[in-house]
Amino acid sequence: MQVFTDIGGLIIDMDGVLWHGDQALPGLEAFFATLRELQLPFVLATNNASITAEQYVGKLSAMRVEIGRREILTSGMATALYLSERYPASHTRVYAIGGAGLRQPLRDKGFVLLEEHDPGPADLVVSGLDKTLNWDKLCNAALHIQAGAGFYGSNGDVTLPSERGFLPGNGATLAALTAATGVMPITIGKPAPIIYQQALALLGQAPERVIAIGDRLDTDILGAVRTGIRSVLVLSGISREEDIPRLDYAPTWVMRDIRELTEALRR
Structure with a gap:
């Protein structure tokens, strides 16, 4: 697998990447512990507009992950x-x-x-x-x-x-x-680049130094491509690897889930 290089920040989807409904996906705590240990800034950018940033902070806290409101960007x-x-x-x-x-x-x-x-x-x-x-x-x-x-x-x-x-x-x-x-x-949300551009502004990073993580080819990955940033498709949500050859765009990397992503970040 290609090694990650020159990462200034991550833009991370939530539904299908971090959890399904109220069920945390395996490796959630270790993933965020790694981000903190590496001092890697991130924005949790979700198309789901049903709840507030404060409620997302509370949801993650219930899953034993502590984040700040400024690390959330909903559609x-x-x-x-x-x-x-x-x-x-x-x-x-x-x-x-x-x-x-x-x-x-x-x-x-x-x-x-x-x-x-x-x-x-x-x-x-x-x-x-x-x-x-x-x-x-x-x-x-x-x-x-x-x-x-x-x-x-x-x-x-x-x-x-x-x-x-x-x-x-x-x-x-x-x-x-x-x-x-x-x-x-x-x-406004993904795959339009608007939410990614706003997340880049929050991170204070150029597009080439940021990686987007998502589970949907038609929103997370296409939005990243349109914004000019690298991307990781995780297979814990909607899209499957066999869907990629039918498209005229592709993620930079494909990984099983956030556990594999955590391992890659630690290399």
Whole structure:
């Protein structure tokens, strides 16, 4: 296996890489202990916008791994930052489908969030993974989009790995709204390079000195390729090694899981 060289930081996916649902994957504690021992900075960058950075810190703490809030970047946080750079937040009304992981970053940036009973009009519809998704939310979002609201998705993942198997992701919600409105959303998370570029800024590193780790070829790896950074595909989540020859892009390395990655980092 090729030896890692000139690493200034890591951008690490979470679902399918560190855990399945609430079940930590083998080698989790040793992996983070190695990162701390090597003084290797990292950003945990996830397309999952269902929970907040603070909740991710708590989830990892329950798995006996301590990290700081500044080491987390969710697609909800990335979406709020992206939109705040393009819209006057205090004058922009947002209808958001999603949990606290999407809604709180939007509030933190000063956006006005419409409630379910508020008829609008909305300037933007923003959708993230929503585990309480229902018919009324889909109807409200569709009506706002049909009335001219801008349509954004925190990410386009159609599935979400869990201890039960692969569940519908935010991409499934976006597909339903696109079918109902004929409007395609702008997505902020991987494979768009936006979230990776924001993570690079947090690390303070040039793209050539950073490695992305992920379990999905169509999001984690493609996003890394589009951003110009090296990547590791771990086979503990969605994608399989036999999927690679069918694509016109590829990860720099393929590894079984974070245990193999830990061994490689220690060489």
